[in-house]
Amino acid sequence: MTTPGRRTAATTHGPRMATTPGPRTAATTPGPRTAATTPGPRTATTIQEDPVHHPRTRHLISVDDLTDDDLRTLVADGVAFRAADRKGGPKPLRDEVVGIYFSKTSTRTRTAFSSGALRLGASVITYGPGDLQLNTGETSEDTGAVLSRMLDVLVARTAGDEAEMRAWASQRRMSVVNAMSAGEHPTQALTDLTTLCAHFGRLDGLRVLYVGEGNNSASALALALSRFPGTELELRTPPGYGLDPSYLARAEAHAARTGASVRERHDMDDLPADVDAVYTTRWQTTGTTKPDPDWRDVFAPFQVSARLWETSPKAVFLHDLPAHRGDEVTAEVLDGPHSIAFEQAENKMHSAMAVLKWCRAGGPPAPGE
DSSP: OOOOOOOOSOOOOOOOOOOOOOOOOOOOOOOOOOOEEOOSTTOOSEEOOOOSOOOOOOOBSSGGGSOHHHHHHHHHHHHHHHHSOSSSOOOTTTTOEEEEEESSOOSHHHHHHHHHHHHTTOEEEEEOTTSSGGGGTOOHHHHHHHHTTTOSEEEEEOSSOHHHHHHHTSSSSSEEEESOOSSOOHHHHHHHHHHHHHHHSOOTTOEEEEESOOOHHHHHHHHHHTTSTTOEEEEEOOTTOOOOHHHHHHHHHHHHHHTOEEEEESSOSSOOSSOSEEEEOOSSOTTOOOSOTTHHHHHGGGOBOGGGGGSOTTOEEEEOSOOOBTTTBOHHHHTSTTBOHHHHHHHHHHHHHHHHHHHTTOOOOOTTO
16 A cells, blocks of 8 residues: 555535446447457557457446446445345346456455345356466556456456456456455445435435554445545544555545545544444555554554444444454444444445446447447
């Protein structure tokens, strides 16, 4: 993580919006294709000529790949999947194949996408950290080009940045989903919003207090919650462990456009009262280490304990799990009446199903089509 210093009040940046996808059209007999640029926000590289016609795909690599309407649709679908009968529902991914590639450990996200894909009618192929020829020097572009001829969706977790996933996405056949990268955890943010929406019946106007490291879950939450009017996100992060400045700036830009607010401080003084939710994550983010040998002393004041409910008695508690009781949160809070952390974990599957459905629903026409 980039180590930011203490920040003062946020500045306003211009809004950053993804392109709104149009309706998926029926397949037609293909003619020869020339090279084209992959549609969608911030998607890199040129697509090689592909003579095979296929349904258009959509990728989810960053929350900022989504329009405001996309984001609301994904949350609404996650809530709907949560309320629906798990068995006997629609199978929009019937006859499709979903690859699950995790180079880092996972309990919830990997199981959520595997189970969700199966429930939507897809078949699943899993890959571990030592399974792909990426380990022997094959390029990300070649890997994406090959897998896209055999898979319909690739769900991936890596310790790297978005560039590798965007290289995999430089084709039109296979959707690519970021199940966590070094900078951002977009599917976690969708889970968080689904959980809040299911509990409160809305997202607009909610007030959330985030306490802990400004990690990839916090980055994604800031990018997502700031898209909803009237929301307030207060981030209390340890000194030297705040949000990456680029993510904070993007979230502030969304907030300036929607009438939301995103603020960050590096202390636990003067906490906001009457918040709707308190959120934390574990202090040791998956796949990372901290160079400061005394980092626990820096983090200690940021433990979530029952005292936070003295000024917000109706707040629910969220945690992306796994949790370390006694570190970032006390057992009294995690296992107490305000906690909905395990409902939140279940909602990972419902959100995963919403993401898979959205990815295969079809994006806008590619240039020249």
